[in-house]
Amino acid sequence: MKLYDYILSPSCYKVRLLAALLGIPLELRAVDFHPGGEHRKPELLALNPAGSIPILEDGELRLTESAAMLVYLASLTSPDWLGRDTAAEAARTEQWLSFAQRLTASLGGARLCEMLLRPGDLAALQAAGIAALRELEAALFAQRLHGEDFLVAGRPTIADIACFPYVALAPDGSVSLDPYPSIRLWLRAIRALPGFIEMPGIHRLHELKPEPVHGAEGEPA
Amino acid sequence: MTTGAMRDEWYPVGLRSKVDAGGQQTMLMGEQIRLRETPGGAVAVETADGRALPVVVGHGHVWTSLGQPTRPLFAIPEADQPGRRLVEVGVVRVRCSPLRAVENFLDIAHFPFVHTDILGAEPHTEVERYEVEIREKEDEVWATKVRFYQPQAAKSASGGITTDYMYRVPAPTCSVLYKTCPARPGEWDVITLFVQPLTEELCDVWPWMALYDDVTPMTDLIHFQQMIFLQDRSILENQIPRRLPLDPGMEIPTRADLTSVAYRRWLKRHNYTYGAQLVAQ
Amino acid sequence: MPVALSSDIPPATVIPLQTPSGPMALWRSASGRLSMSADRCPHRGMRLSHGFVRGEALSCIYHGWSYSQDGHCLRIPAHPDLEPPAAIRVATATVCETGGVVWLALAQTESQPPRFSHHTPLRSLAFAAAPTAILVALNGRASADGSMQGELAGLSVILLCAPQPDGTSMVHVLAPSDATLEERLAISSATEALRRTAETALATEAAA
Ligand SMILES: N[C@H](CCC(=O)N[C@@H](CS)C(=O)NCC(=O)O)C(=O)O
Ligand code: FES
């Protein structure tokens, strides 16, 4: 399975992250998004006329929406990650997959302005991002009252993976995460999942590893 | 706010390869400036009120100054050696002091915590003694004999190695590092950080590299460096105060921070204080 | 001053707070002890709330220096053999936890934080409005201890407002201890509505 990937793209990271959590190997093809703008050049436009990444290819199948890629990876190996146990759960999962597009447009847009100097109305993007974060916080708080740590269930699903990257990276677009206690706990729960991988801007949870005992380190391998 | 002695220095303001006749707008030390390619193929830079600024092209970038530079742009002779690949990493904006961005680049002790499993990893956190000097003739800060254990020192590295480093500060917002070259033992890879001060608390950072690596695709080289720098960005945007404190007492250095200590001392000696905080607040 | 709800800070976590004495890091050790320190590492100024809690110490994310509950530096990873000098310490503040609310002692004070016998904490949320505007929107009563009483979703609530340096407020909502799950959810939604009212009033005022 081949992913057209960019290390700084939260949308590409969604796919890398779920693949890592599910133990699915990916062949990565790096796309020179910045500064090269390769995603808008002929070779990539031929694969995705929309000019966006990620693009996932598996045999005959070619996908250009990260949400569809998450569905595909989960369907292949781990249907419980699909969040479809009941009619209501399936619908709520879809709802969050759509919500994730709002995060891409708002928080993702602010991040591109602030970090990679993309033109855009930064204040409007940030305001839309804050509105989305408030919705997410309220929903995650309701989940906590129900005793569930994740967006649609007590277990993680593709809904969580779809929303996680742009939320975790909101500070890259100068949108603070400080006022959202339930979001903070949810981000942490995802970062603590076995097999979790980081992307730049999201640090390792060093506390998951015990503090090294000095004197016992021996020679570097 | 005063630009002080830093006004007469050269600053990177764009990738040479990206400047065309259409031109581009940017900012230097609080002033709007415009870059464009002239019909003759040179690059011209001017301020909003039409004042032409000095221009030099070097190390892949366009350099300019609001003042009158008294020295030519610093040289990086190693980067001119044949067979190196020159990597234009592109710009990243950071809400921090330009001086804090350089100081972070001079630091190795953060590798295990910020660049985990790439440039460092616990338990290999120890910073061995190294040498630091201000070279009076060149008027540059140098750190040599710096060694650190790295799980993946470069895109071309496979497995952990102890990497040797040398650091050099040839200008107040620029640093050049030389590190063990996995592909060609005996040579040094050249990795630079050129910082464009937009204001005292905002900068555009232009990493650039001259590497011996014939194997790794160019895009992967760019992404490796972007990954490293973006890991630093979230640190740089969260240091308090935003400006670099030059007076001792505000922050506490240890032996591992000797390069930073020398850099701060050198800045202070030259009155390079744009982006610095002088009195502890 | 109320700063956080106990349930939002489980063992081995750290959170950022804005207080009148500046940005602070509130952290709970693995064994459950709560501490507060300045949100600035004495080494290079990194915000400690971005750090991590291992065992009984708070570590900085930048170079891994770790600090005890009383603020002393315990470990400098770059110099594993060095006993950190006693002079290296981060400023601390006194916090206490009662009834599921974490309070910061603003000055040397003998007085205990208020106790609420019939209410328990629900959630905290930020309002882009000052406490006075929130009280008006709530149409409630302010008590001498700084709390506000009112009704949300037809139920009695207590709001603890912590004004932030940027003019916003962190609001800690307390619900009746015997409220059902549905009632708690209803209060949570009603608080969101209250926020819209308080923030709209502010915007209308600004426009006038
Ligand atoms: N198709 C959407 C798009 C994801 C997206 O916005 N990708 C960004 C990179 S993170 C992109 O390609 N943007 C194109 C551009 O900004 O030129 C998805 O897969 O979720
Ligand atoms: S800034 Fe905290 S350990 Fe260096």
Ligand SMILES: [Fe+2]
């Ligand atoms: Fe770094």
